[in-house]
Amino acid sequence: MEKNFSEQDSLKLINEMISQARNNFQKGRSNSSIFCGYVVAATAFANFILIYTMEDPNRSFWIWLTMIPMMIVSGIISRKHQRQSTVRTHIDKIVSSIWNAFAISIGILLISIYGTAYAVNSSYLGVLITPVILTMMGSAQYATSVACRFKPYLYGALIFWGGALACVGCYLLREFSIQFIVLGVCAILGLSIYTGTYCK
Structure with missing residues (x-):
């Protein structure tokens, strides 16, 4: 029976896996993304x-x-x-791995920056945290959008990448605190609004 598995059948199976993964993502990850988006935004504005x-x-x-x-x-x-979830596909596992890698990378980034800042007795490395995290978030969202063919996360990736560049602009103007406003806005637009709008 496996010999009769044609190229069209393979494409159909792949499309079904992507569709199932996108459906799982929309129903599950959206709640987590919306929650994280608003918490990050509230924390950034409070800071x-x-x-x-x-x-x-x-x-x-x-x-x-x-x-x-x-x-x-x-x-x-x-x-x-x-x-x-009744069905978890290989693409679901890929998406989970993308975000697990993102979380681990954030942890390593913070340890590296704070450790280095302590070693050289300088706090200036801290300005790298926000734009680097925004860049990494954009990368994770872009990979997710490609894996699930989920356009809202592609738009979210562009928002986060734009936010990272905006932070650099704030630094050039010596307005370092504005980075938190940029982060908060990106969190709402990139995680909460787009995800909440398209995942209902």
């Missing part, structure tokens, strides 16, 4: 406000510890969806 209201602006960055419970809740949402 911007705290920089100008706290006696020691450097302490304002501790607010990013909210990312830890956010990741835990996001993981719970994703696992709940995985248990409810």
Whole structure:
């Protein structure tokens, strides 16, 4: 029977896998993306406000510890969806691997930047965090959009890449705190609005 499996059958199977993966992604990952988008945006806007209201602006960055419970809740949402999915394809596994790699890379990035900053006794490396994370987020969204043929994430990738360039513009103007406004806007547009609009 396997010998009768034609090229057309192969293409049909691949398309069915992509369709199933996109359906799973739209029903499950969208909730996690919307949640993360709004939490990141709220944290970024709060950080911007705290920089100008706290006696020691450097302490304002501790607010990013909210990312830890956010990741835990996001993981719970994703696992709940995985248990409810009746069919998980190879493409589902690829998409999960993309985002697992993104999370691991973010962790390594932060350790590398803070470790290096401590070693050379300089905080200037911290300006790299926001544009690099935006660039990596754009890359993860682009890979997901290609794997699932999911256009909203392609638009989201462009938003995040544009945000990374906007951060560089802020640095050139010596307006370092504006990067948090850029990050918040990108999080809402790239994760929450596009995903929420197209995944209902």
